[in-house]
Amino acid sequence: MYRREQSCPTKTSGNLSDTPIIDTDIHAVLNWQHVVECLREPWRSRAAGGNRASGPLGYWNPNGVxxxxxxxxxxxxxxxxxxxxxEHFFDVYGISFGILNSGNLHAALSPEPDYAAALMTASNATIVEDWLKQDDRIRASIVVSPTDPQLAAEEIRRWKDEPGFVQVMMPSGARIPYGQRFYHPIYEAAREIGCPVAIHPGTEGSGISGPPTASGYPSSYFEWHTSLVGSYLAHLVSLITEGVFIKYPELTFVMVEGGVSWVPPLLWRFDKNWKALRQTTPWLEAPPSELVAKHIKLTTQPIEEPDDISHLHQMLDMFPAEQMLMFSTDYPHWDGDVPDFTARLLPDRLRNRVMYKTAAELYGIPVGVAA
Structure with missing residues (x-):
């Protein structure tokens, strides 16, 4: 279990004038006509006719997303x-670099794996032409459909020579937990090209994923949105217990937009149960918390906002946030956090690590360039 050797003062500051910023979760609306043009037949005619594969469940956010x-x-x-x-985001907020995560993840959960894979290829091609080639500050995730891991692996390798792609992205909604061997071809391909794998919420209950909660389907957007962390708990436990990081020791897994408050109690329970039940997973020779600290990254948004900020700082002392946590805005979504807001919540000892250093190391962005 992680233990901080020495307690640090919980000073905070929102001043980022001298701090590079790497935003690990920015969303773009892809030009659908460009996506259609990147498709081959028979998929092009189908997409041009309006079929975008799976869509959201339809929960209503009264203020829009x-x-x-x-x-x-x-x-x-x-x-x-x-x-x-x-002009209106990077420049205004002083973003040095940003990771673009496509909003087209619902299509990745289409019940038709070939159509889903074709849409992912077209989406990635659109990202290259419309985004990566237009602004050197933009990096992006290769979006893949997990419904057919072999096709997903082909998609990952397709873009291995595109330097703007620094990550593989899957929806967090899934049929089975992501630690299972079914998904290993995806992790093998990501390992080959030297990219981390990430998941992003919003697809729980969509397409051929399971229900959005372990208990079934919520009745409102409020309930659904609040419960999203459940899929992250399940995927993290699966990735560790199934031995993904034993088989792929170089792999890093990024849990985007999942919050952080659930991590410490999960690690306590995880290590406790490992001591008693480790015979069921004999390949785990170290406490699960050690693998989590080494292989899992988290993003800040939506960071928890307790009334007493010292409670947040205590929580960040309970796991190695200095090596696991990366800044994100989730721009342009309704609950996004701009840089100075997040910086004010963080203790000063974490600010540089969270705002840019950890992401620079993970994604291979030279700090000298970012600075």
Missing amino acids: MRGDTKLEDGRRIESSAETLG
């Missing part, structure tokens, strides 16, 4: 192009 200030006076949305994102 996008921030109200992301629409420009001329009607364009900031997240609709690299030009507007650069």
Whole structure:
């Protein structure tokens, strides 16, 4: 179990004037016509006719899922192009680099694996042309459909020579937990190209994924959104107990937009149960918390906001946040966190690690360039 050797003062500051910022979760709205143009037949005609594979469940957010200030006076949305994102987001908030995570993950859970894979290829091609080639500050995730791991592995290898892709992204909604051997071809391909694998929420209950909670289907967006962390708990326990990081010791897994408050109690329970039940997973020769600290990364948004900020700082003392936690805005979504807001919540001892250093190391972004 992780233990901090010495307690540190919980000073905080929102001043980022001298701090590079790497945002690990930015969303773009891909130009659907460009996606369609990147498809081959028979998929092109199908997509042009309006079939986008799986969609969201339909839970209603009364304020919409996008921030109200992301629409420009001329009607364009900031997240609709690299030009507007650069001018109105990167420049305004001082973002040095950002990881673009496609919002097209619902399509990855189509019941038709070939169509899902084709849509992922077209989405990735659109990301390259419309985003990576337009702004050197943008990096991106290769989006894949986990429904056919062999096709997903082919997709990962397809983009191995595109330097702007620094990560593999899957939806957190899934039919079975991500530690199971069914998914190993994805991890093998990610290992080959030297990229971490990430999951992102929002697809729980969509397409051919299971119900969004272990108890079934919630009745409201509020309930669904609050319960999303459940899939992260399940995937993390599965990845560790199934031995993914024993088989792939170089692999890092990024849990995007899952919060952090659940991590310490899970690690306590995980290590306790390992001591009693380790015979069921004989390949785990060290406490699970050690593997988590080495192989798992988390992103800040939506970071928990207790009334007493010292409670958050105590929680961040309970796991190795200095090596696991990376800054993210989730821009342009309604509950996103801008850089100075997150910086004010963090103790000063963590600020540089969280705001850019850990991400720079993971994604191979030279700190000298980011600075």
